[in-house]
Amino acid sequence: MLLPARWLAARSAWSFSAATAPPCLLHSFGKLFASLADSDLVLGPTEDGGYYLIGCRRFDPGLFDNVAWSTAQVFAQTQANAERLGYRIAVLPPWFDLDAWKDVERLLAEARQGTRLPEHLAAFLKKLESGGWACQRARPAGC
Numbered sequence: 001m002l003l004p005a006r007w008l009a010a011r012s013a014w015s016f017s018a019a020t021a022p023p024c025l026l027h028s029f030g031k032l033f034a035s036l037a038d039s040d041l042v043l044g045p046t047e048d049g050g051y052y053l054i055g056c057r058r059f060d061p062g063l064f065d066n067v068a069w070s071t072a073q074v075f076a077q078t079q080a081n082a083e084r085l086g087y088r089i090a091v092l093p094p095w096f097d098l099d100a101w102k103d104v105e106r107l108l109a110e111a112r113q114g115t116r117l118p119e120h121l122a123a124f125l126k127k128l129e130s131g132g133w134a135c136q137r138a139r140p141a142g143c
Contacts, residue, residue, distance in 0.1 A: 032044070036055050036057055038088065038090070039090035040087040041054070041055070041057075041063070041082045041088070041089050041090070042054070042056075043075060043079065043089065043090075043091055044091075044093070044095065045075045045094045046096060047096045047097075048072060048097055048099070049071065049072030049074055049076070050070075050074040050075055050097065051075050051078070052097065062081055062085055063078065063081050063087075064078065065081055066081075067081070079091075104128075107125065
């Protein structure tokens with residue numbers, strides 16, 4: 001999903017986050033806005049080559065030129081475009097997406113080790129893990 005360039009250009013600063021990487025957001029938004037004080041662009045890379053968060057103080061439509069969306073090159077291509085455009089770039093710590101069932105299992109393990117999750121996600125995972133949903137590991141597509 002890309003927003004119209006005119007809309008982005010009209011804003012002095014904007015940010016978006018990926019819905020598939022919600023756990024990282026609790027600690028990332030503070031870092032995002034702190035980084036925007038000294039940077040034109042802030043990216044939070046995902047382990048699969050994309051990014052879970054992007055924040056920008058100025059927009060040039062060329063930022064997204066020739067980005068092969070939904071591939072392992074999204075982060076690198078966006079970063080290369082930003083460098084070509086002269087952006088000052090800050091990169092946040094990497095995180096993982098929730099794209100597959102194995103990622104949900106990883107998130108559950110992270111939560112058991114103390115990773116703080118958004119309240120609604122923690123409640124959902126608790127119910128999921130306790131078997132309170134008609135959802136089984138063998139059939140994650142039905143969740």
